[in-house]
Amino acid sequence: MDDMNEEPQTTASPPRDARPETAANNAAQSTEQGTARPTGQPAEDGAAPSAGQPAEDLRVEGLKVTRGGRAVLHGVDLAVPRGKVTALLGANGAGKSSLVLTVAGLLRPTAGTVVAGGDDLTGLRPERVRAAGVAAVPEGHRVLADLSVADNLRVAGAGLPKREVPAAVAAAVEVFPELHDLTDRPAGTLSGGQQQMLALAQALVARPRYLLVDELSLGLAPVVVARLVPVLADLAARGIGVLLIEQFMGVALKLAERVYVLDRGRITYEGTSQQLRDSPDLLHTAYLGAASNSNA
Ligand SMILES: Nc1ncnc2c1ncn2[C@@H]1O[C@H](COP(=O)(O)OP(=O)(O)OP(=O)(O)O)[C@@H](O)[C@H]1O
Known part of the structure; x- marks a missing residue:
């Protein structure tokens, strides 16, 4: 994602000073x-x-x-x-x-x-x-359109030990049984709702x-x-x-x-x-x- 290039390329934590910049910002209004x-x-x-x-x-x-x-x-x-x-x-x-x-x-x-x-x-x-x-489901459910549903889920398990991936994928599909019969379909052919389910399931594979x-x-x-x-x-x-x-x-x-x-x-x-x-x-x-x- 090219946004990374907008930011400094350091991996060090940025300064923690994050107080409000203006006095006007200090006018907090507590309400009941x-x-x-x-x-x-x-x-x-x-x-x-x-x-x-x-x-x-x-x-x-x-x-x-x-x-x-x-x-x-x-x-x-x-x-x-x-x-x-x-x-x-x-x-x-x-x-x-x-x-x-x-x-x-x-x-x-x-x-x-x-x-x-x-x-x-x-x-x-x-x-x-x-x-x-920490898993994020980005806006517009960005699934890998050319890959099958099953492969999208497997890819999402890339950070897990290999032997744990099938169980993690199965657990995610259990949350969205609708995906069960769609596993061979290219993700790009799914409906918007199905793609959102797949995106959520992908996030769940990582066991967040x-x-x-x-x-x-x-x-x-x-x-x-x-x-x-x-x-x-x-x-x-x-x-x-x-x-x-x-x-x-x-x-x-x-x-x-x-x-x-x-x-x-x-x-x-x-x-x-x-x-x-x-x-x-x-x-x-x-x-x-x-x-x-x-x-x-
Ligand atoms: N790739 C980008 N490069 C530069 N500015 C951007 C980029 N993407 C978003 N912005 C700007 O960052 C600000 C915040 O945008 P952001 O997408 O985070 O808002 P949002 O609340 O998610 O809006 P929306 O509900 O429309 O998605 C906006 O002023 C937007 O124009």
Whole structure:
């Protein structure tokens, strides 16, 4: 991916200084329903999902990313606890995919850290990130179109000991039995929903502790999304920390316990889904003009 070339080619961890740049950013507004907060500030509501067990979180702290010479993430803090679905919402261009690509090792941050279960993954290459238990399903389910479904799944097991791959593939297909009869088909001939299932299954082959799903519902029929929602809930119930990235809030509020809103590279809201369901107007502040795009 040519994005790697946009970043410095060092593998050293970037500086950890990721405080907000302006005094205006310090004007955090805590509300009873959730916390509107400035970039780089830790949550102030005392209900951080990792409270008491930080080693079980995937933690992004003070993450800054530049693409094409322009800053697109300005010091993002976010936590994904194991066993739960966490949602990251934001309008087009907010920086959601950039965050996923950076956590997955496909983009290098200029500042900040990515730590999973206590392991510092900042700046590691994608295969090392995967080996550390973090799997990403990129936007637009990028399966290998010319390879069969079976080969796509086998390739996804490249980081595992060879003898463990068949069992890992079988376990992933068990999650999506729809794939069972499609194993010989070239992945490019699958429907959008089937490709999304294959992309999710590929991520599962690596036996992740954390799963980042970028735009689960993009371009999919509601009936397909309805099929995928309980699967993600079930994966979380099995102990995986799921980060669900969505432009629209309907699916996210159904699944996620905790929600972050990203606006132009900054986290502008952090709170529980319940708080947002009770007070949907909270999103207007966080989303600025983007709330009118929501189909929730
Ligand atoms: N390859 C690239 N080179 C340079 N800038 C990019 C590149 N990809 C994205 N950007 C810019 O980075 C910013 C964040 O984009 P990103 O794709 O992360 O947002 P997003 O929230 O995922 O949006 P969407 O929901 O539309 O996918 C945008 O300003 C975008 O124009």
